[in-house]
Amino acid sequence: MNLRRITGLRRGLTAVALSAGLVLPAAGCGGGGDGGDDTKEPRASRTDEDGGGGDRPGGTGGGEPLAEVRGGDDITLTIESARRESGGFVTVAGKVTNGGGKVWVAPGWEGKESELALRNKLSVAGAKLVDKKGKKRYLVLRDTEGRCLCSSFGQPVQAGKSKTWYAQFPAPPEGNDKVEFQIADMPPAGVTLGGEG
Template structure:
């Protein structure tokens, strides 16, 4: 009985010492790793926050600035015919002897608006209905008046608006004319009962 008791005690002591040693090693190793990981996590968290914060703050500013820079240049703007506002944003000469004019039409009235009178008085253009077909250019320096270009079927090289422009809506348009004399830098653009819009051409 005594030998068995002694063996049992020795076994218990060895097991206890082994367990204590394992716990001690694990706690030392784990503590070091935990510390390093915490330091590393804190460092990367700070770097991400600082780097991401800076780039995040810069990007909206850049976008806002570029958005402002891209705003359209208004060459001329006139209002008439039931609060219709016509804006000219571009007038450029193109190869082939054309002058292309672009802009927008805004219906500032309280109801939908459209008129076939904008097709002009020419019988050849009557089928264009509500469009920029009746637009003209007057070059006072040359003493000439230019009519819209059209194809052999009488379709104008311009925008057709369909039936109407709804109240509060804005529609883009273009119109092509024969190119004025190279020395001409200014023309009067006019359509329907709208006031003439004086624009510079390049």
């Protein structure tokens, strides 16, 4: 493949990924609430033997989360959707909640790789998607300037507050739908990928 063709393909993939990243947060703002009871029974961290996620592939962004894990400093990572997208990538989205009593600055979540850590502070750039069946680990996609195709929190997460996030990865082969989402020191969160959304 020549350089011009590779550059064109890379630009196309970046444009598709950015478009999906911009549409995803807007889709989460659809309301749909009935203004009813906001007091819900607290959910315990959950995961099963194969990493959690249950039978609900992909998720819809509403209702029960696909996976929820709790790490140190009372940080809860919730995965609300994990879907294959046209263009050969996967978008995983959810929220992170600071249940502790102090400000949380996402230590290590930007990853250990210097290029990612430098350009993606307070982000989920260090996330990985692990395909156990295919025995591969997928890293967050990034553009040619080293910026991840993922959320940046912008500011530290205040005590008792939540922030939404998303991250895009290369897609595992069709049929390899059970994956684990891993980031920093959080326990792995097992999910089943849904079809194109």
